[in-house]
Amino acid sequence: MSAQILDGRATANSIRERxxxxxxxxxxxxxxxxxxxxxxxxxxxxxxxVRSKERACRKVGIQGFQHRLxxxxxxxxVLQLVRKLNRDPAVHGILVQxxxxxxxxxxxxxxxxxxxxxxxxxxxVNLGRLVADQPGFVxxxxxGIVTLLxxxxxxxxxxxxxxVGRSLLVGKTLANLMLTxxxxxxxxxxxxxxxxxxxxxxxxQADILVAAIGAVGMIDGEMVRDGAVVIDxxxxxxxxxxxKRGYRLVGDVEFDSVNPKAKAITPVPGGVGPMTVAMLxxxxxxxxxxxxxxW
Amino acid sequence: MSAQILDGRATANSIRERxxxxxxxxxxxxxxxxxxxxxxxxxxxxxxxVRSKERACRKVGIQGFQHRLxxxxxxxxVLQLVRKLNRDPAVHGILVQxxxxxxxxxxxxxxxxxxxxxxxxxxxVNLGRLVADQPGFVxxxxxGIVTLLxxxxxxxxxxxxxxVGRSLLVGKTLANLMLTxxxxxxxxxxxxxxxxxxxxxxxxQADILVAAIGAVGMIDGEMVRDGAVVIDxxxxxxxxxxxKRGYRLVGDVEFDSVNPKAKAITPVPGGVGPMTVAMLxxxxxxxxxxxxxxW
Numbered sequence: 164m165s166a167q168i169l170d171g172r173a174t175a176n177s178i179r180e181r182x183x184x185x186x187x188x189x190x191x192x193x194x195x196x197x198x199x200x201x202x203x204x205x206x207x208x209x210x211x212x213v214r215s216k217e218r219a220c221r222k223v224g225i226q227g228f229q230h231r232l233x234x235x236x237x238x239x240x241v242l243q244l245v246r247k248l249n250r251d252p253a254v255h256g257i258l259v260q261x262x263x264x265x266x267x268x269x270x271x272x273x274x275x276x277x278x279x280x281x282x283x284x285x286x287x288v289n290l291g292r293l294v295a296d297q298p299g300f301v302x303x304x305x306x307g308i309v310t311l312l313x314x315x316x317x318x319x320x321x322x323x324x325x326x327v328g329r330s331l332l333v334g335k336t337l338a339n340l341m342l343t344x345x346x347x348x349x350x351x352x353x354x355x356x357x358x359x360x361x362x363x364x365x366x367x368q369a370d371i372l373v374a375a376i377g378a379v380g381m382i383d384g385e386m387v388r389d390g391a392v393v394i395d396x397x398x399x400x401x402x403x404x405x406x407k408r409g410y411r412l413v414g415d416v417e418f419d420s421v422n423p424k425a426k427a428i429t430p431v432p433g434g435v436g437p438m439t440v441a442m443l444x445x446x447x448x449x450x451x452x453x454x455x456x457x458w
Numbered sequence: 459m460s461a462q463i464l465d466g467r468a469t470a471n472s473i474r475e476r477x478x479x480x481x482x483x484x485x486x487x488x489x490x491x492x493x494x495x496x497x498x499x500x501x502x503x504x505x506x507x508v509r510s511k512e513r514a515c516r517k518v519g520i521q522g523f524q525h526r527l528x529x530x531x532x533x534x535x536v537l538q539l540v541r542k543l544n545r546d547p548a549v550h551g552i553l554v555q556x557x558x559x560x561x562x563x564x565x566x567x568x569x570x571x572x573x574x575x576x577x578x579x580x581x582x583v584n585l586g587r588l589v590a591d592q593p594g595f596v597x598x599x600x601x602g603i604v605t606l607l608x609x610x611x612x613x614x615x616x617x618x619x620x621x622v623g624r625s626l627l628v629g630k631t632l633a634n635l636m637l638t639x640x641x642x643x644x645x646x647x648x649x650x651x652x653x654x655x656x657x658x659x660x661x662x663q664a665d666i667l668v669a670a671i672g673a674v675g676m677i678d679g680e681m682v683r684d685g686a687v688v689i690d691x692x693x694x695x696x697x698x699x700x701x702k703r704g705y706r707l708v709g710d711v712e713f714d715s716v717n718p719k720a721k722a723i724t725p726v727p728g729g730v731g732p733m734t735v736a737m738l739x740x741x742x743x744x745x746x747x748x749x750x751x752x753w
Contacts, residue, residue: 270590270592287583287584287585287587287589287590287592287594288583289582290582290585290586290587290589290590291582291583291584291586291587291589292586293589294582294585294586294588294589294626294634295565295582295626296626297565297582299582320653321653321654329637331590335589335634335637336589338633338637338649339589339634342624342630342633342649342651349653350653351648351649351650351651351653351654351660352649353646353647353649354633354637354647354648356637356646358615358616358644358646359616365646
């Protein structure tokens with residue numbers, strides 16, 4: 164027995180195809196969707212993420228506005244840029260790549276983004292709307308996870324979802340999303356983390372288990388009950404001299420021991436990662452569509 | 459064996475004593491704290507709540523600004539009042555009593571309150587700050603619960619907290635608060651609700667069980683494990699011809715069957731209720747203190 168593979172890459176591709184059509188439609192009605200990407204400094208992982216987001220934009224016809232700032236840029240200059248982008252009618256989404264250099268307060272910068280252009284969904288107003296079950300931008304990774312489950316017909320209603328990890332980007336926001344009413348919520352949700360004693364007691368109860376810890380292979384077969392759906396959010400680099408880039412990507416789930424027990428599982432790479440990028444594009448399209456009806 | 463009673467009334471009284479001193483101090487430094495209370499319509503339960511909040515303000519030296527509007531007041535008039543209160547330097551906290559009449563959108567009104575005067579903690583910005591673990595106003599009932607636990611030396615760190623109910627006012631916000639880092643958080647949190655199958659399976663695992671459902675005596679002794687701490691948020695009226703007012707208040711917990719099993723329990727009335735009002739006063743004092751440093 165082995166689990167059904169929840170193919171995030173294929174799902175993301177079909178979503179991107181739909182987005183490409185909507186993007187063309189918006190362009191025809193004089194609102195070509197635009198995403199501004201701000202990168203401060205030269206962290207190589209951040210640069211890689213930013214490049215892949217910009218490439219994804221290009222492929223679906225979203226205009227990318229690139230803003231590369233040197234590592235020693237002051238906070239006030241970053242804020243000035245954000246305010247300029249807030250006012251720019253060609254820019255519908257603003258993404259400031261995190262982490263920012265230590266001398267810049269990421270919260271201050273995030274809060275400066277117009278909530279209606281906050282396609283990352285990290286502005287407090289959007290987080291608050293999520294908790295309050297009101298319309299707003301939902302962070303891309305949680306949104307990607309529920310979308311992937313929906314595409315495979317896996318309902319969360321009445322299911323016990325156990326999320327391991329309480330980060331803002333994934334754990335806590337996913338928990339709130341899955342507690343909302345409606346088709347992507349209605350789950351019973353448990354959030355575990357580094358301070359949880361006897362983690363296995365909790366993970367073994369999950370109908371849907373979400374690993375978002377950032378620790379290589381931390382969830383093994385012993386920790387998963389038979390027939391569970393397992394979502395692996397981890398993207399960890401491990402050295403691999405045989406790989407072209409000298410490393411390969413592995414998740415938080417030990418695939419080989421979990422695969423025989425799970426009913427369905429997301430691979431790493433090719434699971435949650437591509438869905439996250441697709442949701443960024445989708446949020447940008449939503450923002451452009453809202454702007455087009457506003458003018 | 460019977461449980462320790464977590465006396466919310468006594469704890470709230472000692473907190474109110476402290477607030478009274480802070481309030482006098484603020485008045486001496488020319489910032490007498492002020493809370494505006496807006497009541498639209500004549501729902502008797504709302505009127506009772508509002509009166510008790512105003513009485514509580516008076517007792518601790520917080521100036522109460524009462525705004526009673528008729529039930530047919532338009533949304534724009536309510537918004538106009540809120541904006542006026544936002545600008546009024548004598549008003550540090552604004553409370554719009556919910557529910558509002560059906561023709562007024564409660565979200566629109568809540569969003570219009572200046573987040574720095576949102577002592578109910580229900581503005582999306584404050585809800586978002588709570589999720590993001592940033593400073594902001596926390597809704598009064600969840601804040602009252604963690605404060606009561608702290609006052610009795612009951613730590614949430616590493617404890618499994620099971621919350622029954624996913625309302626914004628209690629269930630979801632309490633879950634987010636207990637997931638934060640720091641002394642009032644660090645819990646493993648499960649949120650159950652009306653769509654949870656086999657509720658007892660979850661409640662019996664709780665180190666700390668929070669009932670916030672609004673259903674008389676729904677949690678009985680069978681649903682509680684030995685030695686659990688039980689927090690009863692329910693305030694339900696049941697007819698009682700022998701009571702002076704013709705009814706009495708009971709919680710969501712069946713006290714008589716849970717009391718012998720629990721390690722500690724909050725009574726109804728006299729448990730979470732008084733703590734909620736005390737936290738409203740405390741949030742108002744915080745708002746006034748922030749304003750006094752700002753001018």
